[in-house]
Amino acid sequence: MFAQHYPALIVVLPLMAAPLVVFFGSRQFAWWVAFLGSIACTFMGVSLLLTVSGGEVLSYHLGDWPPPWGIELKVDMLNALILTLVSGMSTVVLPFALRTVPDEVADDRIYLFYGSWLLCLCGLLGMTVTGDAFNVFVFLEISSLSTYVLVSLAKRRQALVAAFRYLIMGTLGATFILIGIGLLYMMTGTLNMADMAERVQAVNNLAPVHAGVAFIVVGILLKMALFPLHMWLPGAYGEAPMAVTAFLAGTATKVAVYLLIRFGFSVFGVALLYEQTQFGLSLAILGGLAAVAGSVLALTQADAKKLFAYSSVAQIGYMALGVGVGLAAAVAGAILHLVNHALMKSALFMALGAVRTRGGGAGIEALDGAGRRMPITMVCFTIAGLSLIGVPLTAGFISKWYLIVGTFERGWWALAAITIITSLMAAVYVGRLLERVWMRAPGEHSPKGEAHVAVWAPLAMLGVANIYFGVDTVYTGHIAVAAAQALGVTP
Numbered sequence: 001m002f003a004q005h006y007p008a009l010i011v012v013l014p015l016m017a018a019p020l021v022v023f024f025g026s027r028q029f030a031w032w033v034a035f036l037g038s039i040a041c042t043f044m045g046v047s048l049l050l051t052v053s054g055g056e057v058l059s060y061h062l063g064d065w066p067p068p069w070g071i072e073l074k075v076d077m078l079n080a081l082i083l084t085l086v087s088g089m090s091t092v093v094l095p096f097a098l099r100t101v102p103d104e105v106a107d108d109r110i111y112l113f114y115g116s117w118l119l120c121l122c123g124l125l126g127m128t129v130t131g132d133a134f135n136v137f138v139f140l141e142i143s144s145l146s147t148y149v150l151v152s153l154a155k156r157r158q159a160l161v162a163a164f165r166y167l168i169m170g171t172l173g174a175t176f177i178l179i180g181i182g183l184l185y186m187m188t189g190t191l192n193m194a195d196m197a198e199r200v201q202a203v204n205n206l207a208p209v210h211a212g213v214a215f216i217v218v219g220i221l222l223k224m225a226l227f228p229l230h231m232w233l234p235g236a237y238g239e240a241p242m243a244v245t246a247f248l249a250g251t252a253t254k255v256a257v258y259l260l261i262r263f264g265f266s267v268f269g270v271a272l273l274y275e276q277t278q279f280g281l282s283l284a285i286l287g288g289l290a291a292v293a294g295s296v297l298a299l300t301q302a303d304a305k306k307l308f309a310y311s312s313v314a315q316i317g318y319m320a321l322g323v324g325v326g327l328a329a330a331v332a333g334a335i336l337h338l339v340n341h342a343l344m345k346s347a348l349f350m351a352l353g354a355v356r357t358r359g360g361g362a363g364i365e366a367l368d369g370a371g372r373r374m375p376i377t378m379v380c381f382t383i384a385g386l387s388l389i390g391v392p393l394t395a396g397f398i399s400k401w402y403l404i405v406g407t408f409e410r411g412w413w414a415l416a417a418i419t420i421i422t423s424l425m426a427a428v429y430v431g432r433l434l435e436r437v438w439m440r441a442p443g444e445h446s447p448k449g450e451a452h453v454a455v456w457a458p459l460a461m462l463g464v465a466n467i468y469f470g471v472d473t474v475y476t477g478h479i480a481v482a483a484a485q486a487l488g489v490t491p
Contacts, residue, residue: 003047004060005060006044006047006048007048007058007060007073007074007075007129008060008062008073009044010041010044010045010048010083010087010125010129011073011122011125011126011129011139013037013040013041014037014038014041014118014119014121014122014125015118015119015122017033017034017037017118018115018116018118018119018122019115020033021033021034021111021114021115021118022111022112022115024111025111026111027107027110027111027114029111030110030111030113030114030115031094031097031098031114033114033118034090034094034114034117034118035091035094035095035098037118037121038087038090038091038094038121039091041083041087041090041091041121041125042084042087042088042090042091044083044087045080045083045084045085045086045087045088046084048075048080048083048084049077049080049081049083049084049479051075051080052075052076052077052080053077053080053479055077055482055486056076057074057075057076058074058075058076059072059073059074059131060072060073060074060075067131067192067194067195068190068191068192068194068195071130071131071132071135072130072131072132072192072194073129073130073131074129074130074131074193074194075129076483076486077479077482077483077486078258078261078262078335078483078486078487079128079129079258079262081335081339081479081480081483082128082254082255082258082338083125083128083129085250085251085254085338085339085342086121086124086125086128086251086254086255087121087125089247089250089251089342089346090117090121090247090251092346092458092461092462093243093246093247093250093346093350093458094117094243095454095455095457095458096242096243096246096350096353096354096454096455096458096459097117097241097243098454099357099451099452099454099455100241100242100243100353100356100357100455101113101241101243103356103357104154104155104241104242104243105153105154105155105241106153106155109153112149112153113150113153113241116146116147116149116150116153117146117150117247119142119143119145119146120142120143120146120147120150120247120252122139122142122143123139123140123141123142123143123144123146124139124143124251124252124255125139126138126139126142126143127139127140127143127255127258127259128255128258131192131193131194132191132192132193133181133184133185133191133192133193133196133267134181134185134191136177136181136259137174137177137178137181140174140177140223141174143252143255144170144174147166147170147236147244147248147252148163148166148167148170149163150240150241150244150248151163151166151236151239151240151244153241154239154240154241154244156239158239159239159240161235161239162235162236162238162239162240163236163239165231165232165235165236166232166235166236168232169222169229169231169232170222170223170232172219172222173218173219173220173222173223173229174219174223175219176215176216176218176219176222177215177216177219177220177223178219179212179215180211180212180213180214180215180216180217180219181212181216182212183208183209183211183212183215184196184200184209184212184213184216184267186208187199187200187203187205187208187209187212188200188203193262193263193266193267194266196267197266197267197268197269200267200268200269200272201269201271209272210277213268213272213273213277213279216263217260217263217264217279220256220259220260220263221260221286221320223252223253223256223259224253224256224257224260224316224319224320225253225256225312225313225316226286226287226290226313226316226317226320227286227289227290227293227294227313227317228289228293230290230294230313230316233253233309233312233313234306234309234310234313236248237249237305237306237308237309237312237349238303238305238306238309242349242350242352242353242356243353245305245309245349245353246346246349246350246353247346249308249312249342249345249346249349250342250343250345250346251342253312253316254338254339254341254342257316257319257320257323257334257338258338260320260323261323261331261334261335261487264279264323265331265487265488266487269488270326270488273326274326279324280324280325280326281324282324283320283321283323283324284320284321284324284325284412284415285324285415286317286320286324287317287318287319287320287321287322287323287324287415288317288321288414288415288418288419289317290313290314290316290317290320291314291315291317291318291321291418291419291422292314292317292418292421292422293313293314293317294310294311294312294313294314294315294316294317294422295310295311295314295422295425295426295429296425297310297313298310298311298314298425298426298429299425299428299429301364301429302363302364303363303364304352304363304364304366304367304433305349305352307364307429307433308345308348308349308352311345311388311426311429312341312345314422314426315337315341315345315388317422318333318334318337318399318400318403318419319334319337319338319341320334321334321403321407321415321418321419322334322335322337322402322403322406325403325406325407325410325412325415326410327406327409327410328406328481328484328485329402329405329406329409329481329484330402330403330405330406330407330409330410331406331484331487332402332406332477332480332481332483332484333399333400333401333402333403333404333405333406333480334399334403335479335480335483335484336398336399336402336476336477336480337396337399337400337402337403339395339399339469339476339480340387340395340396340398340399340466340469341396341399343384343387343395343462343465343466343469344384344385344387344388344394344395344396344462344466345384345388346462347380347381347383347384347459347462347463347466348381348384348385348388350455350458350459350462351377351378351380351381351384351459353455354374354377354447354451354455354456354459355367355370355374355377355447355451357451357452357455358373358374358447358448358449358450358451364432364433364436365436365443365446366446366447367433367436367437367446368436368437368440368441368442368443368446369436369437369440369441369442369443369446370436370437370442370446370447371437371438372442373442373446373447373448373449373450374447374449374450374451374456375450376450376451376456376459376460377450377451377455377456377459378437378438379463380456380459380460380462380463381437381459382434382437382438383463383466383467384462384463384466385430385433385434386430387466387470388426388430389423389426389427389430390423390426392470393467393470393471394466394467394470395465395466395467395469395470396466396470397470398469398470398473398476398477400419400423402480403419404416404419404420407419
């Protein structure tokens with residue numbers, strides 16, 4: 001009976017749970033509500049994914065008002081995959097947060113931390129499932145405001161500065177998106193994304209439409225942290241509590257990439273972006289530049305957390321490159337890399353957090369000899385690092401393979417070369433860390449022993465996932481390719 005309401009319940013549940021957590025003000029109660037709520041959302045996400053895996057599209061009408069007059073929630077293979085990813089990452093990271101958050105957040109603010117976590121989860125899920133352009137902005141603001149709070153709750157003073165910078169950049173991105181939506185509404189008279197897609201094709205004066213597209217794209221690219229609009233990401237990732245960094249790395253920028261794909265193909269359309277404008281080529285070039293710049297900056301970092309933050313800039317570049325190429329293989333690669341990067345990068349940040357829980361420092365030297373003292377954690381760290389490089393039999397290899405094949409099919413050989421070269425650069429900075437982990441003796445900044453089971457168990461799950469989805473790609477590959485084709489992408 002409830003299954004038909006899952007598109008709404010997956011958003012409403014964390015939204016209702018957040019004020020409940022704040023009302024009771026108990027840190028233990030807050031964690032349990034957040035954890036059980038995330039499990040419930042994950043169950044609903046998986047259920048929706050299984051329901052639409054055959055190509056069906058679910059349309060849920062709020063208040064029994066049919067679209068385009070009423071607000072519509074839509075679920076297809078693409079956003080069902082993202083719903084499962086976001087809720088699943090929240091479920092995996094929260095046991096890690098149970099052990100790490102008390103060391104990084106003041107005791108009297110922990111219940112506020114989990115309340116903000118639930119609001120962030122609500123906003124991310126809402127952006128993914130909504131079929132209304134204005135509600136994309138509404139849920140974007142819910143997730144953004146709660147994220148600023150999550151970053152600022154860290155005990156370090158630098159966290160406030162990072163949160164403020166994130167606030168400024170995030171506000172600019174949201175403003176751009178709102179202006180773009182307003183321009184499209186002015187020209188089409190509708191906010192329903194499916195209806196807007198049809199009416200855009202009939203607009204005679206394309207100048208306001210092109211302006212609206214430009215505003216929305218720039219706003220989304222800022223939220224994605226695509227080079228050179230990435231300035232907020234290293235600070236936010238570097239200063240936030242480790243659990244927040246692990247969660248955001250696996251979800252926030254990924255939902256932004258999803259929005260780029262959704263608006264790009266489902267609203268604007270292939271003809272407008274790839275035939276009438278140079279959007280595709282421009283985005284692909286920016287993606288290539290991001291991959292190079294992020295990799296170079298990662299090579300120069302002495303802090304492992306900052307290193308992987310800049311690495312995220314490079315990986316986001318791969319996703320942008322895939323969308324820019326605009327062929328089925330490349331877009332499928334972007335979708336796959338969206339999922340796979342969440343698995344690998346959250347695992348890497350959680351491993352760094354595990355090191356800190358056992359007395360390790362913040363610098364790269366904290367990894368010296370960590371493999372001897374934290375073998376389970378460091379094996380998972382190694383697997384995630386190899387996946388980041390794109391080593392065969394890991395998840396990262398599969399998505400990069402799709403990206404390279406798509407780039408070859410387009411004939412953009414230089415961008416294919418960039419993908420390969422930057423993967424080799426990743427091998428350098430990841431290899432430098434692994435050399436410290438396995439080849440050096442423990443130092444004074446090294447961890448004192450293996451992390452608590454609540455820390456390494458979710459990390460192990462992500463490590464296994466990086467191997468499993470690198471070996472068995474039937475289901476994920478099918479979803480990615482089918483989702484790309486359903487968007488109307490050129491085969």
